[in-house]
Amino acid sequence: xxxxxxxxxxxxxxxxxxxxxxxxxxxxxxxxxxxxxxxxxxxxxxxxxxxxxxxxxxxxxxxxxxxxxxxxxxxxxxxxxxxxxxxxxxxxxxxxxxxxxxxxxxxxxxxxxxxxxxxxxxxxxxxxxxxxxxxxxxxxxxxxxxxxxxxxxxxxxxxxxxxxxxxxxxxxxxxxxxxxxxxxxxxxxxxxxxxxxxxxxxxxxxxxxxxxxxxxxxxxxxxxxxxxxxxxxxxxxxxxxxxxxxxxxxxxxxxxxxxxxxxxxxxxxxxxxxxxxxxxxxxxxxxxxxxxxxxxxxxxxxxxxxxxxxxxxxxxxxxxxxxxxxxxxxxxxxxxxxxxxxxxxxxxxxxxxxxxxxxxxxxxxxxxxxxxxxxxxxxxxxxxxxxxxxxxxxxxxxxxxxxxxxxxxxxxxxxxxxxxxxxxx
Amino acid sequence: xxxxxxxxxxxxxxxxxxxxxxxxxxxxxxxxxxxxxxxxxxxxxxxxxxxxxxxxxxxxxxxxxxxxxxxxxxxxxxxxxxxxxxxxxxxxxxxxxxxxxxxxxxxxxxxxxxxxxxxxxxxxxxxxxxxxxxxxxxxxxxxxxxxxxxxxxxxxxxxxxxxxxxxxxxxxxxxxxxxxxxxxxxxxxxxxxxxxxxxxxxxxxxxxxxxxxxxxxxxxxxxxxxxxxxxxxxxxxxxxxxxxxxxxxxxxxxxxxxxxxxxxxxxxxxxxxxxxxxxxxxxxxxxxxxxxxxxxxxxxxxxxxxxxxxxxxxxxxxxxxxxxxxxxxxxxxxxxxxxxxxxxxxxxx
Numbered sequence: 001x002x003x004x005x006x007x008x009x010x011x012x013x014x015x016x017x018x019x020x021x022x023x024x025x026x027x028x029x030x031x032x033x034x035x036x037x038x039x040x041x042x043x044x045x046x047x048x049x050x051x052x053x054x055x056x057x058x059x060x061x062x063x064x065x066x067x068x069x070x071x072x073x074x075x076x077x078x079x080x081x082x083x084x085x086x087x088x089x090x091x092x093x094x095x096x097x098x099x100x101x102x103x104x105x106x107x108x109x110x111x112x113x114x115x116x117x118x119x120x121x122x123x124x125x126x127x128x129x130x131x132x133x134x135x136x137x138x139x140x141x142x143x144x145x146x147x148x149x150x151x152x153x154x155x156x157x158x159x160x161x162x163x164x165x166x167x168x169x170x171x172x173x174x175x176x177x178x179x180x181x182x183x184x185x186x187x188x189x190x191x192x193x194x195x196x197x198x199x200x201x202x203x204x205x206x207x208x209x210x211x212x213x214x215x216x217x218x219x220x221x222x223x224x225x226x227x228x229x230x231x232x233x234x235x236x237x238x239x240x241x242x243x244x245x246x247x248x249x250x251x252x253x254x255x256x257x258x259x260x261x262x263x264x265x266x267x268x269x270x271x272x273x274x275x276x277x278x279x280x281x282x283x284x285x286x287x288x289x290x291x292x293x294x295x296x297x298x299x300x301x302x303x304x305x306x307x308x309x310x311x312x313x314x315x316x317x318x319x320x321x322x323x324x325x326x327x328x329x330x331x332x333x334x335x336x337x338x339x340x341x342x343x344x345x346x347x348x349x350x351x352x353x354x355x356x357x358x359x360x361x362x363x364x365x366x367x368x369x370x371x372x373x374x375x376x377x378x379x380x381x382x383x384x385x386x387x388x389x390x391x392x393x394x395x396x397x398x399x400x401x402x403x404x405x406x407x408x409x410x411x412x413x414x415x416x417x418x419x420x421x422x423x424x425x
Numbered sequence: 426x427x428x429x430x431x432x433x434x435x436x437x438x439x440x441x442x443x444x445x446x447x448x449x450x451x452x453x454x455x456x457x458x459x460x461x462x463x464x465x466x467x468x469x470x471x472x473x474x475x476x477x478x479x480x481x482x483x484x485x486x487x488x489x490x491x492x493x494x495x496x497x498x499x500x501x502x503x504x505x506x507x508x509x510x511x512x513x514x515x516x517x518x519x520x521x522x523x524x525x526x527x528x529x530x531x532x533x534x535x536x537x538x539x540x541x542x543x544x545x546x547x548x549x550x551x552x553x554x555x556x557x558x559x560x561x562x563x564x565x566x567x568x569x570x571x572x573x574x575x576x577x578x579x580x581x582x583x584x585x586x587x588x589x590x591x592x593x594x595x596x597x598x599x600x601x602x603x604x605x606x607x608x609x610x611x612x613x614x615x616x617x618x619x620x621x622x623x624x625x626x627x628x629x630x631x632x633x634x635x636x637x638x639x640x641x642x643x644x645x646x647x648x649x650x651x652x653x654x655x656x657x658x659x660x661x662x663x664x665x666x667x668x669x670x671x672x673x674x675x676x677x678x679x680x681x682x683x684x685x686x687x688x689x690x691x692x693x694x695x696x697x698x699x700x701x702x703x704x705x706x707x708x709x710x711x712x713x714x715x716x717x718x719x720x721x722x723x724x725x726x727x728x729x730x731x732x733x734x735x736x737x738x739x740x741x742x743x744x745x746x747x748x749x750x751x752x753x754x755x756x757x758x759x760x761x762x763x764x765x766x767x768x769x770x771x772x773x774x
Binding site: 005158159162163175178219274279280282289290 | 503508509510516518519520522523524526527528530531532535536537538539540541542544545546548549552553554555556557558559560561562563565566569573576579580600603604607608655656
């Protein structure tokens, strides 16, 4: 072994945008107040404006572009990604000395000389790239191969979106993109953690983004897993998921950076694992084998006992299959010491490539504020499960360790454990 | 710390067996190279094969080949790179969505349009329950997955044999060819690869590898290190990469170069490696075409060249051998669109 893997991975900044808030504070307030972003789409152009509820961010692309200071005409996912990533960077920058001299908000959210002496990475997950624009392009292209505006298809690739945002942030030491369906941004956090542990980078902005688009809405509709009502994760009578949109990023830093800059941290990435269910392209095994393996290995890496986890922010999409498999896997892992469990997808909808990072941000908020979020709309315990998700906001609790799950197509299962930083003795 | 390449699976525009020294390279006759698909009978169950689009078929087939070549049934983990993902399925679903105005759609193409379909299908067919990642970062998709594999292997002790299936996969479809053509990427249809003109030739392929922390009698070569960058000063990136690996420029005896026949780039690319005074330069994109993960094809050739100790003459840049060499230290320098640069250093075992 030539690598010192004892390196900690600290979480020094958070950024989030979703249908329940344009920033981290708004998201937190909505979660505490049991607010949900579900409703019929107003900005997404689709035939399904009256039959498929979604969790949409109620801003036009132009309004979003203005918020992040980027040009018009880019894929919506770019704007969401930029807004959340800028907030995460700003969250770290606010702790630094040169901030008072910064002239504008956008200047604040890019890198300062103090940061650029470090090797900085941007790792983002997304599932659809610039599909909202490719959709326009393809309609014209199909009729005439010389038609369709190339600027609508130039950012089709998932990686292109990451690059646009990295450039906007001024990050160029290492930039990459992961696409593993609904676990994409959780896996971005894993990859970022690995790069820090191997001393390849000192600071990584990691997370992901996905905007609503016709491609995914219709795709999930063909699978008949969309609920025509607000979703009910972990409920016996759940009918499916609501799609959502959003973006979230965490700023991960090494021991060296944390010390040198004297950063306050939300906690650390204590354990992580990705496993494959190897059962079906889109369905989970009944026993939740991949889910269990990911959670078990993340727990092993953290060195924690199962009963030390106070809260699990579950994947909990609200589909019959996911909630059953995940629930069974949770029972296999925690046995008689079930932690508090909730799915915040009842609030945000399923934000696909963004959900892992969005729920990582929520997990960090649970650590920081010592709270456990409620699982909305739960009425009836599932017959195959012995536990009921947590239904009310809990504030009189000490939260030290939170597990966050993200599972996706292709059998992709990810679990990450976030732990509070222990005070130095 | 380096790692070993113990198995190769390659589906490309060329037909070769990685364990056989002689390769009959076929030169392209147009501006588009499609891969030669293998017989799938032994590789993929027929019922599943019917549903698979080309990228999934060639991905799964090359995975099976690589595992077979390494004498393995199941890898410990899988990490792949693909810039475009599953284009044919995406076009299929998007086309119907557009023409049928969001009605009467069926799920199969949507299900298979996800970027990690290939790695997921490989996991299914090989019962691989381990870590399973797919990188989708344009001209660095393959290189990031290889770099991840290297980090994993460095986490393992010498007492634990750990095998990773890694590689790069991309398909070319009629529509993607037409769209990319409109960006001025390719030569004219009847132009020869060697014609001095703007543009390259289109390609596709699936080149997968079993890499391990432990070498065995099947091992092709040792991969010493990987470096990827998007900087403006590639020459100094090369120098520091070699320096970090205790190598001097003059020690590199063979260099695979990512020249692609595009007169806008080939001179720049040659200039970047001009400090490699003793290296025999080899090209590869003439035989696989240009695509974001084409470097995985070069990686396969480099492994074979090191194992076999001889270089197929078709690969010589300018068709001339500078001198007779037995390759020991091979560098692969690739670029994609003169933006995504990478260096991979390989060593004879």
